[in-house]
Amino acid sequence: MGYTVRIDKNLCMSSGRCVLDEPDAFRFDDDELAEPTTGVTELPGERLNAAARACPSGALRVFMDGQPLQPR
Numbered sequence: 001m002g003y004t005v006r007i008d009k010n011l012c013m014s015s016g017r018c019v020l021d022e023p024d025a026f027r028f029d030d031d032e033l034a035e036p037t038t039g040v041t042e043l044p045g046e047r048l049n050a051a052a053r054a055c056p057s058g059a060l061r062v063f064m065d066g067q068p069l070q071p072r
């Protein structure tokens with residue numbers, strides 16, 4: 001199954017960190033809230049984890065086989 005990425009748009013504060021650091025994997029929607037792109041599947045797990053750790057609001061989380069890798 002592998003990694004899945006979820007962004008809780010209710011928590012995203014539009015910092016732009018994920019979009020700046022990994023522009024092939026994340027983008028802003030029309031409301032300037034982050035969302036994953038299809039490119040997110042190409043990103044290695046360590047970079048997904050780095051993006052999640054750098055998210056200032058905890059909106060971006062990575063799951064391995066359904067289990068969250070970042071505690072909340």
Ligand code: SF4
Pocket residue numbers: 007011012013014015016017018019033034054055056057058059060
């Ligand atoms: S790093 Fe987090 S808060 Fe910033 S844009 Fe991405 S999901 Fe939103």
